[in-house]
Amino acid sequence: MTQSTDRPWPVWEVFTQGKDGEPHQHTGSVHATDAEHALQNARDAYARRNEGVSLWVVPSAAITASTPEDMGPFFDPANDKVYRHPLFYKVPKGVKVF
Amino acid sequence: MTPPPVVAEDSMRLAEFEARIARDESIEPKDWMPERYRKQLVRMMSQHAHSEVVGMLPEGNWITRAPSLRRKMILIAKVQDEGGHGLYIYCGTETLGVDRHDLVQDLLDGKAKYSSIFNYPTLSWADIGTIGWLVDGAAIVNQTMLAKASYGPYARAMVRICKEENFHKRQGYEIMATLSGGTGAQRAMAQDALNRWWWPSLMMFGPHDADSPNSDELMRWGIKRKSNDELRQRYVNLTIAQAKAIDLTVPDPDLRYDEASGDWITGPIDWDEFWRVVKGNGPCNKERLAARQKAHADGAWVREAAMAYADKKASRTTEAA
Helix, strand or coil, X not given: CCHHHHCCCCEEXXXXXXXXXXXXXXXXXXXXXXXXXXXXXXXXXXXXXXXXCEEEEEEHHHCCCCCHHHHHXXXXXXXXXXXXXHHHCCCCCXXXXX | CCCCCCCCCCHXXXXXXXXXXXXXCCECCCCCCCHHHHHHHHHHHHHHHHHHHHCHHXXXXXXXXXXXXXXXXHXXXXXXXXXXXXXXXXXXXXXXXXXXXXXXXXXXXXXXCCCHHHHXXXXXXXXXXXXXXXXXXXXHHHHHHHCCCCEHHHHHHHHHHHHHHHHHHHHHHHHHHHHHCCCHHHHHHHHHHHHHHHHHXXXXXXXXXHHCCCHHHHHHCCCCCCCHXXXXXXXXXXHHHHHHHCCCCCCCCCCXXXXXXCEEECCCCCHHHHHHHHHHHCCXXXXXXXXXXXXXXXXXXXHHHHHHHHHHHHHHHHHHC
């Protein structure tokens, strides 16, 4: 047996679109040697019951994510801008349908 | 057994973590977590994944002997699902910083545990029905609870799995109902399978709460939401009615219905047998491991070819660039 047999395969993140018109959502991950292989594995692992009409696979290593430590400072510019929400605004009484 | 004290860990962070658990928040891979929480999850999730993979073996050996094409297609689909379940949970386990490759190696080396139920033999076609009905039935009770586990990737894998397990249980129960309504020999075969699988299925929930060393910690951290005994009771209550409906009897002379609680109370479980099988001396422990090792070795050429193909493609891309 050669060494290559037991080389771990890279991880790919799988995104599934459930129905036409819906967004692709993260469903899990697979191991695969290349992108084509990853797509086939993703189909076998995550779409055995027509759970998807479209699949994306992305090398896990290619994803950049915010960290939990960022939670406060990274997102807080959004905190003090209530005027971005419709309920901030008063509508004169009597206007039922706006 | 008391869990080791949490030393050298930031007590503020631990308090924050436990407050999150108390608020029923979902813990995600990059969140801070106590080392012990991570370890318990790796232990539990990898054992769960191994169980799915080993679970393919007792059923797989009946694929060629299924009594009709319909049953054969169903069984192939079920065994494929079990492989898929193993993959979901291995992937979930990897989010805790371990490598699937190492987990699989531990299984092949005989160092990893998996559910003892798969160390019992499948002697007749009725065993395939019983596995779907009882073993998958018990697994659903357990996994429905785990779908609310505090660790997000584990809970999400369980949601998927529970959806698929319902088909597993139904097809098994249908096999049993058909056999029970068949000839005398078929009925006897169904009853015999139930006789052999009933007690091991009760043991699937693990030792009684008082003897379960990991339970307290798992419940404190919201990995488990119900105790072994609570889950076992739920399974018994569900299953007794199902057995009656297809005119089969569970092999327990002490079984009685308790009016006050509405529970079916079983006789004592033979825990010596449980520990004997857990420690490696069940009827099929060696056979299962050997079958898994053989399957892995037989698949070596596929892994090798896939790797060689990927390498070739990668080198061509580099040359072209």
